[in-house]
Amino acid sequence: MQFWDYKSAKIGENLPELIIGPISRTDLALYASASGDHNPLHIDTDYANQIGLPDVIAHGMLIMGYLGRVLTNSTNQNQILEYNVQFSSITNIGDKLTCSATVKKIYTNGSGKNLKLELSVKNQYDDLKLKGHSLIKIL
Amino acid sequence: MKWPKLKKFLVQFNLMLNRSLINKTYPPIIFDVGKQRVKFFSKATGQTDPIYFDEKVAKEKGFPSLLVPPTFLTTVGHEQKNPYQYLKDLSIDMKNVLHAGQSYTYHHLIFAGDKITMESKIKDMYDKKNGRLQFVEFESLFFNQNKKLIVESLSTLVIR
Numbered sequence: 001m002q003f004w005d006y007k008s009a010k011i012g013e014n015l016p017e018l019i020i021g022p023i024s025r026t027d028l029a030l031y032a033s034a035s036g037d038h039n040p041l042h043i044d045t046d047y048a049n050q051i052g053l054p055d056v057i058a059h060g061m062l063i064m065g066y067l068g069r070v071l072t073n074s075t076n077q078n079q080i081l082e083y084n085v086q087f088s089s090i091t092n093i094g095d096k097l098t099c100s101a102t103v104k105k106i107y108t109n110g111s112g113k114n115l116k117l118e119l120s121v122k123n124q125y126d127d128l129k130l131k132g133h134s135l136i137k138i139l
Numbered sequence: 140m141k142w143p144k145l146k147k148f149l150v151q152f153n154l155m156l157n158r159s160l161i162n163k164t165y166p167p168i169i170f171d172v173g174k175q176r177v178k179f180f181s182k183a184t185g186q187t188d189p190i191y192f193d194e195k196v197a198k199e200k201g202f203p204s205l206l207v208p209p210t211f212l213t214t215v216g217h218e219q220k221n222p223y224q225y226l227k228d229l230s231i232d233m234k235n236v237l238h239a240g241q242s243y244t245y246h247h248l249i250f251a252g253d254k255i256t257m258e259s260k261i262k263d264m265y266d267k268k269n270g271r272l273q274f275v276e277f278e279s280l281f282f283n284q285n286k287k288l289i290v291e292s293l294s295t296l297v298i299r
Contacts, residue, residue, distance in 0.1 A: 020185070027183075034176070034183035036217030039233070051234045060238040061213050065184030068209045072188065077248060083209055084242035086295075 004074035006115055006138045015074050015101040015117070020066045022094045023058055031062040058091035063130050067099045067121050071134055074101075079139060085119065085132030095123040104133065113138040156229055156264045156273050156298070164260040165225065170215045174251040177205045184208060194251070207249035212281055212290055213241075215257045225261055225277060231298055239274065240295035247289040254284040262293065273298045 004015055021027075028042045037059055040047035048056045064085050071080050091097070098121065105116040115138055121130040146155065174194065181191035189196040190206045197205050216222055223233060249255065262278035274297055281290040 030179075030183040034180040034214075036214045036222075038217070061210060061241065062184065064241055065208070065210045069185060069187075072186065072208065077206060077209065078245075080209060080245055082242070082244050084240070086240040087238055 003076070006075060006079075006136060009103050009106065009115060009138075011103050011106060013103045015070055015103075018066065018070050018073070018099040020097040020099060022096045023091060025056070025093060027062070028056060028058055028093075031059055031065070035059065035061060037061065055093055058093075058095070060087040060091075060130070063087070063091055063097065063121055064132075066097065067119055067130060067132070070099050070101045070119070071117075071136075075136060076139075079137045080134060081114070081137055082135035083132070084134070085130050087130055088128045091123070091129050095129070097129065098122050101134070106138075111137075155270070156231075156266075156275065158264050160225075160228060160261050161264060162260055162262075163225070163228065164258070168215060168219055168257040168259075170218055170255045170257065172207060172211075172249060172251050172253045172255060174205055176214065177207055177211065177251045180211050180214065181205075181208055184210070197250075202248075202250055204251040207251065207253075209243065209245070210241075211249070212243075212255070212257075212279075212292060215255060215281070216259075216279065225259075225275075226296075229261075229275065231275075235299050237297050237299065238294065239297040240293075242291075242293040244291040245289075246291075247283065247287055249281075249283065249289055255289075256282045258282070 032038055032043050042056055042059050045056055101117045101119050103115060104118040107114055115136045117134045119132040119134060122128055178192040186208055190200055191208055194205055226233060257279050259279040262276040264275050266273045274295055277294045279292040280288060283289050
């Protein structure tokens with residue numbers, strides 16, 4: 001795999017975006033099984049209706065999993081020191097997602113050179129679904 | 140009504156989370172990281188690098204087996220008999236809960252074949268918007284078979 005060049009990264013630079021979707025019911029069913037998160041909110045429309053939602057919604061952790069691929073596509077996984085997100089809004093069936101990462105900060109501390117990425121996931125209407133950051137160790 | 144009494148009243152009628160449960164710990168969970176599970180999780184999250192699903196490639200890279208992707212440990216919590224026991228302890232209805240945030244701090248890589256121990260506790264509770272939104276933070280520490288701390292996780296849940 002061809003990794004991203006962190007060594008010559010500059011603040012404000014973007015990593016290659018990842019386009020996901022449209023999110024399907026199959027995606028949610030597979031993730032429910034694979035992750036063991038069997039909350040019916042993600043797989044059972046009848047249940048979703050009962051609690052006042054028009055349809056099932058995506059697992060937040062599935063979206064975090066997708067966004068994580070921006071990181072794992074860019075570097076060896078042992079260089080990922082931190083990965084943190086906040087879920088901003090619900091991701092629906094049919095949403096097409098753009099996963100992005102931007103270089104926010106580059107600094108050196110006792111353990112070496114680190115780079116902080118600002119992360120986001122937006123849908124086709126530019127609604128923010130998830131935001132976060134990651135700390136990458138530059139070797 | 141004096142505050143301790145009022146607080147007891149609010150907790151009893153579910154208007155406030157029982158903050159005396161901050162730091163409550165839960166029994167450790169032991170989890171064997173199976174190859175099939177790593178493959179399936181990698182597929183479900185769309186990983187394309189074969190180090191996540193082809194053991195031969197992973198070994199050529201010098202890894203003992205398949206590499207575990209960064210958010211895989213979320214599966215460990217779901218393996219318990221009652222994955223949301225702490226919500227029950229707080230009298231929170233699952234229907235009112237949304238995942239608000241998730242943080243991971245990574246110390247070591249994990250591979251298929253590892254034996255993971257998860258140790259969890261209720262880390263904090265707080266509210267926003269004058270108590271209309273209440274938050275619970277649940278912390279999990281993951282150790283491998285060599286007792287090494289490999290990952291720290293913090294899940295934040297919002298109760299509507």
